[in-house]
Amino acid sequence: MIEAIQSFFALKWTQEPLLRPLPPHIVRNYVQTPNGNLELLSSKPDVKSAGLSSRKQPIFFVHGGEGSGSVWFEWMEHLSTSYNATTYAYSLRCHGASYSVPYWKMVWGTSLDDLASDLVACIQDVREREGQDPIIVAHSSGGGLSQYVLSKSLVKARGLVLVGAVPHWGNMSVYFSWFRRIDPWFSLRSLCHLFHPNSPLNTPRLVHNAFFGPQYPRSRVPEFMRWMSNYEAMFWPFGMAGRGWGIENRSWLATTDILSNIVQWNGSQKILVMIGTDDKMMGGTETRMVREYCSGIQQMQVEKRIDADYDSTKPSIKIVRDKYVNESDYPGVRLVEVKGAGHHTQNDMQWEEAAEALRRFSEQLD
Numbered sequence: 365m366i367e368a369i370q371s372f373f374a375l376k377w378t379q380e381p382l383l384r385p386l387p388p389h390i391v392r393n394y395v396q397t398p399n400g401n402l403e404l405l406s407s408k409p410d411v412k413s414a415g416l417s418s419r420k421q422p423i424f425f426v427h428g429g430e431g432s433g434s435v436w437f438e439w440m441e442h443l444s445t446s447y448n449a450t451t452y453a454y455s456l457r458c459h460g461a462s463y464s465v466p467y468w469k470m471v472w473g474t475s476l477d478d479l480a481s482d483l484v485a486c487i488q489d490v491r492e493r494e495g496q497d498p499i500i501v502a503h504s505s506g507g508g509l510s511q512y513v514l515s516k517s518l519v520k521a522r523g524l525v526l527v528g529a530v531p532h533w534g535n536m537s538v539y540f541s542w543f544r545r546i547d548p549w550f551s552l553r554s555l556c557h558l559f560h561p562n563s564p565l566n567t568p569r570l571v572h573n574a575f576f577g578p579q580y581p582r583s584r585v586p587e588f589m590r591w592m593s594n595y596e597a598m599f600w601p602f603g604m605a606g607r608g609w610g611i612e613n614r615s616w617l618a619t620t621d622i623l624s625n626i627v628q629w630n631g632s633q634k635i636l637v638m639i640g641t642d643d644k645m646m647g648g649t650e651t652r653m654v655r656e657y658c659s660g661i662q663q664m665q666v667e668k669r670i671d672a673d674y675d676s677t678k679p680s681i682k683i684v685r686d687k688y689v690n691e692s693d694y695p696g697v698r699l700v701e702v703k704g705a706g707h708h709t710q711n712d713m714q715w716e717e718a719a720e721a722l723r724r725f726s727e728q729l730d
Contacts, residue, residue, distance in 0.1 A: 371567050375560045376594035379470070381461045384434045384591050389441055392461065395454070395489045397482065400463025403455040404486055405433040407444040420730065421522050422494045424487055425453035428504025428528075429600065430565060430592045432460025435503070439710050442719040447726055450494065454486035459593045471561055471595055476603030480513050487519045497627055499726055501525040503710065504646070508535060508604040515621040523729050524626060525636040525722060528646045528707050531653050534606020534616040538645055545644045546574050561596040577642035577706035579713045588711065619660030620669075628729075629672040633698040634661075636725045640705030640712065654699050661696035672696075688717035691724070698725055 386392060386405070394401040423443055425436040433453035440451040456479055458465040465474065490498055500521040502510035507529020513519050515532075530538060543550050547564050557563035565571050568585040571592075576585070606616035626634050635657045639650040664670045674695040690701040700721045705712040710719075 372557055374566050375557060375562060377467050377560075379458050379464045379467075379594045381464060382432065382591055382593075383461050384432075387437055387441060389444065390437065395486050397485050400457065402457065402463070402482055402486055403433055403459075403461040404489065405436075405440065405453045405455075407440040407451045409444050409448045409450065420447055420449040420726065421496055422490055422498040423447075423449050423451045423726065424490055424498040424500050425451065426483065426500060426502035426506035426510050427453070427455065427459070428502075428506040429596050430459075430562070431503070431506070432456075432462075432591060432593065434460060434591055435708065435711055436501075438715050439501075439719045439722065442716065443723060443726070446720070447723045449726070452486075452490050452498070454483070456482050458595075458597075460591075467595055471598050474597040475599050476509075476512065479509060479597060479600055480516075480518065483509055484513055484518045487513075491519075497522050499523045499525065499729065501527065501722065502529055503527045504707065505530055505535075505600055505604070509600070511617055511622050512604070514625045515617045517621075517625055520625045520627050522626070522628060523634050523636070523725070524622070525638065525725065526653065527638045527709055527718075528640060528643050529637075529653075530604055530646075531649045532617040532619055532622065532656070533652075534614045535601055535604045536606060536614055537612060537649065539601075541645055541648070542574070561598055562592075562594065565592070574645060575706055575708040575711075577640060577704045577712050577714075579704055580706065619657050620663055623657070623660050623664055624669065629670040631672045631674070632728045633693060633696055633725065634729070635697045636700060636722070637697065638700040638702065638709060638718065638721065640702045640707065640709045640714070642704055643707045643709070645707045650699060650701075654694055654697050657697045658695050688714050689721050691721060700725075 390407045393404045395404050427435050432455040436453040444451045455462040458470045497520045500510050507526045511532050550564050554563045572582045572585045606614035608614040637650050637653050688703050692699045702709050702714050702718045705714045
């Protein structure tokens, strides 16, 4: 309780664009929208070491709540080099270096569809630049947002990677896990903080507990927090709550609606579900996600909506099982478990092994 009172003064009620210094091979551009400019980061392959003819399909990264395009720095550079693809990462309004929105308008006056329009504008920009649909890699609430725009046929993707993502049935189980496993004082602290959106993430201890595995040094958390947004749109999580009674028996998006907007079915795995084994927030959702996406693919085969052959009786095949990563293939879906990683797998100590798993998935889409 003392921490809650003290940390109240760390909360911020204004937001300016955060121009985080860029690594050498990442470039910052902007996508113009009617409301303001959105940050779009990109990292291109080294054309000296690989010809343009060998360039792979682009990869588009989608951040989650409180994040920005910069949470993908390591994966962007790694994939542009190891996979020879141009990688992109955007920042929602009031995140990263995108245009700022006043507190009350952002928190209580910005809808899920408003945020979806930002994502769609940036993916369309990349589609125009590249001449092909990207692989979408989405984290946390960004995973929910990405599944939402795909289900509404607002964008198309070559493949979909869900990294510690809000599942397609909604996020109520996620917040139940937060209250139970991460922060039992969530509700009381939020009341003390006047329901500020950053209440559960405004100290290094809280951020470390929610976002990282035990191996990640807490001394590095304050630097990570410097680039988090100061507040969040509350209708983002509210818009992904789903429908139905209880915690587990809810529904939101149909997997077939999402899968219908994934292109170039050729018998490869088109969905990658990635989870850190120490993800206290999303851990436990991965099994149901894999099962229901497999069922959606099989339903689309029966309805002749895809012509690729996915054998529903095919057993899972262990591809990689080592110190850091377990990979399993199912009909149309790959599951990757990153050992010891927390919710921010892409920023945790195991980020490189996880990025390599993403590279392997991307290569089998070619």
